[in-house]
Amino acid sequence: QEVIRAEGLGKTYAEGKMHTPVFDGLELSVSRGETVAIIGASGAGKSTLLHLLGGLDVPTAGEVFVAGQKMSGLSDTARGALRNRELGFIYQFHHLLPEFTALENVMMPVLLGGGELDAARKRAMDLLESVGLGHRLAHKPGEMSGGERQRAAVARALVNQPGCVLGDEPTGNLDDRTAANVFGQMLELNRAHGTSLVLVTHDRSLARKLDRVLELREGRLHAMASSQV
Numbered sequence: 001q002e003v004i005r006a007e008g009l010g011k012t013y014a015e016g017k018m019h020t021p022v023f024d025g026l027e028l029s030v031s032r033g034e035t036v037a038i039i040g041a042s043g044a045g046k047s048t049l050l051h052l053l054g055g056l057d058v059p060t061a062g063e064v065f066v067a068g069q070k071m072s073g074l075s076d077t078a079r080g081a082l083r084n085r086e087l088g089f090i091y092q093f094h095h096l097l098p099e100f101t102a103l104e105n106v107m108m109p110v111l112l113g114g115g116e117l118d119a120a121r122k123r124a125m126d127l128l129e130s131v132g133l134g135h136r137l138a139h140k141p142g143e144m145s146g147g148e149r150q151r152a153a154v155a156r157a158l159v160n161q162p163g164c165v166l167g168d169e170p171t172g173n174l175d176d177r178t179a180a181n182v183f184g185q186m187l188e189l190n191r192a193h194g195t196s197l198v199l200v201t202h203d204r205s206l207a208r209k210l211d212r213v214l215e216l217r218e219g220r221l222h223a224m225a226s227s228q229v
């Protein structure tokens with residue numbers, strides 16, 4: 001069962017002087033429970049790809065399917081609901097809301113999805129506990145360390161029990177030890193809940209821990225043998 005599929009995906013930025021496509025005919029299929037690392041040189045198009053997969057930007061060719069639903073066939077409202085239900089996002093910089101506590105930040109996606117307050121609080125507390133932040137529920141982002149903020153962002157991405165989490169350098173601004181710790185938490189949640197992970201990372205020692213490593217090069221994804229990573 002596929003949680004994400006890209007078919008013949010193409011993207012050309014209209015503003016680009018040369019109108020060179022970032023991709024052309026890119027294919028990707030991610031199964032439920034699978035973990036995939038995407039690596040590639042700077043400018044290869046990794047962020048663009050994640051934006052297209054997450055429905056934050058629209059492709060100029062091809063289609064993205066999320067949980068079997070064609071994104072381009074949906075209204076803005078339906079696409080938003082599908083994203084909120086099926087996908088979680090983690091970025092290099094956590095994007096937690098500074099004026100809210102860790103608990104409130106993690107509850108937010110549940111409430112936005114129409115969930116009830118008590119249920120949202122319980123689920124957010126359980127997840128914060130499981131990423132080792134049970135003692136930081138009432139702290140605001142500015143009162144937490146970099147690693148703690150990133151782990152809170154992991155909890156927030158998982159709180160709606162999405163089929164897949166998309167991460168753009170989720171550990172990119174952390175030191176090696178903290179990065180390994182946050183990455184480990186994500187793998188733990190993958191094992192516990194079967195959440196698929198599609199993570200862009202430049203850190204090959206972390207990429208190697210995932211089921212598959214794909215290199216984005218010349219507009220296509222190339223499978224890498226673990227010995228090459």
Ligand code: ADP
Pocket residue numbers: 013014015016022040041042043044045046047048049
């Ligand atoms: P990566 O994440 O692998 O570094 P990006 O997806 O950020 O690569 O960028 C891929 C290419 O698309 C680059 O050549 C970049 O300059 C170009 N690009 C990215 N975003 C835009 C944009 N909004 N407008 C025009 N060109 C862009």
Ligand code: ADP
Pocket residue numbers: 142143144145146147148178
């Ligand atoms: P981590 O490995 O999670 O990034 P650090 O080694 O950076 O943690 O920090 C260790 C402890 O110091 C954390 O538990 C955190 O609560 C506290 N701490 C770090 N930075 C800050 C900060 N800016 N404000 C408040 N507490 C902080």
